[in-house]
Amino acid sequence: MATCRYAPIVPSPDPAPLRLSVDRSSPVPLYFQLAQQLESAIETGGLAPGSLLGNEIELAGRLGLSRPTVRQAIQSLVDKGLMVRRRGVGTQVVHSQVKRPLELSSLYDDLLAAGQRPATRVLRNSVAPASAQAAAALGVPEGSEVVVVERLRLAHGEPMAHLTNHLPPDLLPLSTADLEATGLYRLMRGAGITLHSAQQTVGARAATAEEGRLLAEPEGAPLLTMQRTTYDAKGRAVEFGSHIYRASRYAFEFRLLVRT
């Protein structure tokens, strides 16, 4: 019968021909240097998908490092989902078609990376009493003053999305000129705010007449909606956004890693 087994065994034709080295005089941590080299080796194909990485002890000896340091480097790649370790077997490269896990990025940067020539039209940049929803997300009293920014995001001159953001007052100064020149997250990072995590809700609904007019879609057209609350390293909510995207032009793409 000879039923074809599913990806039976990878003989690992390449024992370990890749050249690794670390620079002890560099301020960059050794484990990080090694992790970067391994990652680039995976990206360029120097480390074939499915191939086994030599065992940790031998690798450590070859590089003049201790095993904990080598483990720390490998662990960081495992956490990124690039490698898998199995006890008694070894560490091997995951062969995935996945590009890179999307990070917490702004629509502006996403469009820029896609070569889409983004532009922004600021419709509103003012201080107003917080709505119930915005107040709850930001953890401030309802009706207290927050910064409200409303923007229309364009790509190649065509509207892509309508973005409404609420920020705590006194977080950072936001000039309309800055907002038209770059993304909000970039401005926040530039102001010394370290973005840490975000809670997102993605849904869909039909466009109202007003929304349709803004986005050049007919009334009732399907829209992709996203609400996002962003937190900094201390857990403070630094931004709450309520956005709508033209479903005909935009979709969210992201990657999920299973926590082990």
Add this chain to the structure above:
Amino acid sequence: MATCRYAPIVPSPDPAPLRLSVDRSSPVPLYFQLAQQLESAIETGGLAPGSLLGNEIELAGRLGLSRPTVRQAIQSLVDKGLMVRRRGVGTQVVHSQVKRPLELSSLYDDLLAAGQRPATRVLRNSVAPASAQAAAALGVPEGSEVVVVERLRLAHGEPMAHLTNHLPPDLLPLSTADLEATGLYRLMRGAGITLHSAQQTVGARAATAEEGRLLAEPEGAPLLTMQRTTYDAKGRAVEFGSHIYRASRYAFEFRLLVRT
């Protein structure tokens, strides 16, 4: 003037009254025991948000553990986004309203967790030639045979989503009875398949007449669409799904952590 600083200093009124202990006779790793206790202390409020965890060396001494072990426990919580460490300052609990980061779960389990009494109607469970899209996602030749499963997911008797899944042949036997009793991911895990990561695309579009009939929505109603390719630990694609959800009944909620 006394301009109110934004969250100036947290005096940490509670030095360390929480009771921690480890059981060295347990097969559960020590760092994991400690991490679990800290996590539950955070959840129950025993560790207040923003409070400082005592320094690592003192904590290690108090528990009779070494510093690397304590660090490993704390690091796992930092990776989960529950804590933040700052050199020269200490480790503190992030105060976020966030419940828990969504894992790679099936709609069935999500509904079950929400107390929604899910049900499944299997519309199709057969072997068919792979479409171009499914073949590309699964990494098999176009037109080769794959398992195709089509299901309607109900909650409280009302349709919620229409799920179409493509799986490699010979991956696992799928009986219609099993599919109606539980979720696909649960069946795969039960068959010894370790789910590792998934690539997802979420968008929206208007319902066709046929889709509207299945989901009890009018033609043209907004639908949330998701396409997901799931990979196992070795990087094999084990499932490709193309799903549509009633936007009026369902939204995706997830959390993003910034990789540092």
Add this chain to the structure above:
DNA sequence: GTCAATAGTTTGTCCGGACATACGGACTTC
């Protein structure tokens, strides 16, 4: 009174070793 140098605290990085545990293959046995 304001600013700079300094001391102390805490995490970050790194080392070398030890034993436990799981996996896979080879061998033996039935």
Add this chain to the structure above:
DNA sequence: GAAGTCCGTATGTCCGGACAAACTATTGAC
């Protein structure tokens, strides 16, 4: 020929220590 057993190998866990770097707060000088 098929099942169970043993053993080598590689990662998992844990220890104890050392120095470096970053942050805070105090002290000192101008």
